[in-house]
Amino acid sequence: MIRLIIILLVSSIPLLTKAQDTTKNLDKVIIKPQKKHGDYINDTIYQARIKKTKLDGMYIPKDLNDVFRELNKLMDDEAKKTFMAFSDEEVDLKTHRTMGLWLEHKWSLSEGSRLSEYFRKMRVPHYDYMIGIIITSYHRHLHGKNLKLKEQVLRFRKIWNKKQKEKANNMLQTGKIKNGLD
Numbered sequence: 001m002i003r004l005i006i007i008l009l010v011s012s013i014p015l016l017t018k019a020q021d022t023t024k025n026l027d028k029v030i031i032k033p034q035k036k037h038g039d040y041i042n043d044t045i046y047q048a049r050i051k052k053t054k055l056d057g058m059y060i061p062k063d064l065n066d067v068f069r070e071l072n073k074l075m076d077d078e079a080k081k082t083f084m085a086f087s088d089e090e091v092d093l094k095t096h097r098t099m100g101l102w103l104e105h106k107w108s109l110s111e112g113s114r115l116s117e118y119f120r121k122m123r124v125p126h127y128d129y130m131i132g133i134i135i136t137s138y139h140r141h142l143h144g145k146n147l148k149l150k151e152q153v154l155r156f157r158k159i160w161n162k163k164q165k166e167k168a169n170n171m172l173q174t175g176k177i178k179n180g181l182d
Contacts, residue, residue: 049108050117058106060113064149067115067134068141084142091139092132100131122153129156 061067086094109116109127119130137147
C-alpha cells in the first residue's frame with residue numbers, strides 16, 4: 001500500500017491523505033482539518049455549551065421530541081396552519097431561510113448546543129442539515145406521519161460526502177494542492 005500525504009494550501013490548511021491499495025487499485029481520499037491552537041479553547045467552550053439547558057436565556061431542546069414540544073409552544077395556531085399547508089417536499093425549501101435561521105440562531109446549532117450535539121452524535125455533518133431535519137420532522141409530526149429520521153440523516157450524509165468529494169477533486173484538478181513530491 002502506497003501512502004501519499006498532500007497538504008492543501010487553503011486557509012484552514014487541512015490535510016488530504018490519499019491511500020492507494022495497489023492490489024485492488026482502489027483510491028480513498030480523506031480530508032481532515034488540521035488542529036489550530038484556538039481549537040483547543042473552542043473545544044472547551046463547546047463542551048461547556050452542550051451541557052447547558054439554556055443559552056443566552058433561550059431554552060435549548062435536547063432531542064426531536066423536545067423540539068416538537070418547544071415549537072408547539074412557540075408557534076401560534078396561524079403560523080402552524082401556514083407551516084402545515086406546505087407539502088412535505090417543499091416545507092424545508094420554503095421555510096429554511098426564515099424559520100431555519102431562527103432555529104440556528106436561537107438554538108445555537110452552528111456554535112454548539114445540546115441540540116446540535118444530539119445531531120452530531122447521529123453524524124449529521126452540518127447545521128444546515130440539522131435545520132432541514134428539524135423542519136421536515138416537525139412538519140411530518142404535525143401531520144402524524146412517520147418522521148423517517150434515519151432516511152433523512154442518511155440523505156444529508158450522502159449529500160455532504162458528495163460535496164466533499166467534489167471539493168477535493170476540484171482542488172486536485174485546479175492545482176491548488178501540492179503533493180510534496182515535486
